[in-house]
Amino acid sequence: SYVLTQPPSVSVAPGQTAWITCGGDNIGGKSVHWYQQRPGQAPLLVVYDNSARPSGIPERFSGSNSGDTATLTLSRVEAGDEADYYCQVWHNSGDPPVVFGGGTKLTVL
Amino acid sequence: QVQLVQSGAEVKKPGSSVKVSCKASGGTFSSYTISWVRQAPGQGLEWMGRLLPILNMTNYAQKFQGRVTITADTSTSTAYMELSSLRSEDTAVYYCARMVSTHLYYFDYWGQGTLVTVSS
Numbered sequence: 001s002y003v004l005t006q007p008p009s010v011s012v013a014p015g016q017t018a019w020i021t022c023g024g025d026n027i028g029g030k031s032v033h034w035y036q037q038r039p040g041q042a043p044l045l046v047v048y049d050n051s052a053r054p055s056g057i058p059e060r061f062s063g064s065n066s067g068d069t070a071t072l073t074l075s076r077v078e079a080g081d082e083a084d085y086y087c088q089v090w091h092n093s094g095d096p097p098v099v100f101g102g103g104t105k106l107t108v109l
Numbered sequence: 110q111v112q113l114v115q116s117g118a119e120v121k122k123p124g125s126s127v128k129v130s131c132k133a134s135g136g137t138f139s140s141y142t143i144s145w146v147r148q149a150p151g152q153g154l155e156w157m158g159r160l161l162p163i164l165n166m167t168n169y170a171q172k173f174q175g176r177v178t179i180t181a182d183t184s185t186s187t188a189y190m191e192l193s194s195l196r197s198e199d200t201a202v203y204y205c206a207r208m209v210s211t212h213l214y215y216f217d218y219w220g221q222g223t224l225v226t227v228s229s
Contacts, residue, residue: 033213043204096172098146100156
């Protein structure tokens, strides 16, 4: 099965930039999607297809994907961005075909 | 605007079954792909399977094959996930989510989640 690897935690001061990585074998050849999950809430799509933003998601959220690493970038971090973040891909030849990373806890200092 | 509303929390005995519902509003339900994703306490997200009602097509993760059944009633725009032979490790929040099933395969709308507790 395909494995996505995320750092368990990332810390950032308010107003700074946070980078959350998602590693996978040749992940640059896949479309990567990112979800934000605040405590007690359902996941929320924040980036899809590597770098596209759904309606209503601030421009502070951006994504990139190349080689073996995809990255979610949060600029001008706010206290409200503190949450768990998950990457996800579709791996057509594997089981399960929907793969999530293990999640990264973003802490705003 | 699509909205997915799930049934309430359940407490089940080991060995029993649970059936969770997910009622959709907005959009054309029969053309959705609905997936079920679960999250054990303090853990990450785990995909269980999907259903495309218009084709009555299902796919399940091998881990759950034989124990999970995803169905839908298009007349009420409601999807269901039934998990049988429950064990303590199935204690989790179960989410339904609409899956964008073009070549991208991501989840754009999620239900609020249903906590299923398996305990003797």
